[in-house]
Amino acid sequence: MWEQMTDEQRQRYGVYRRxxxxxxxxxxxxxxxxNQQITSTLTFVIxxxxxxxxxxxxxxxxxxxxxHGDEGPLTPEHLREAYRLYLKESPATEATTAVANGFTKRLF
Incomplete structure (x- = not known):
């Protein structure tokens, strides 16, 4: 996989790893x-x-x-839209709980 990456992709991957x-x-x-202390292991995982x-x-x-054909660095609008789409496409992000009949019920 490393051999298939461009130099730019390798550089970005290196930055991500560090x-x-x-x-x-x-x-x-x-x-x-x-509202309680957490362990170092849990901190590492989070x-x-x-x-x-x-x-x-x-x-x-x-x-x-x-x-969108935008150039330059990412803007807050790009990040907000990406997060909005993440929430829309990820049903697990809703605060729900399973009930006996298989449907979900919102917690909040």
């Missing part, structure tokens, strides 16, 4: 949201899937930018 979310900031944010999520949103934003 990028990391600040673990102390993640731990602080999650602790505030949950930072990891957050990085993947951010990558997916940015990738979708780049697709939208190309579809």
């Amino acid at each position: 990028a990391a979310l600040n673990k102390s900031a993640v731990k602080k944010l999650v602790s505030q949201v949950l 930072a990891g899937f957050s990085k993947v999520f951010i990558g997916e949103i940015v990738e979708r934003a780049v697709q939208l930018q190309n579809e």
Whole structure:
């Protein structure tokens, strides 16, 4: 796969691999949201899937930018639209719970 990548794709992949979310900031944010302390392992896991999520949103934003024929860096509008589409296309993001008859019921 590496051989099939262009130089630009290899460079972007290298930047992605080296990028990391600040673990102390993640731990602080999650602790505030949950109102309890979390372990370093959980902090590592949350930072990891957050990085993947951010990558997916940015990738979708780049697709939208190309579809619209926009040039230059991504704009907040591209990112907002990518996130909106992510929420629309991801039924698991809704706050729902399964009920006995197979239907779902909104929690909020």
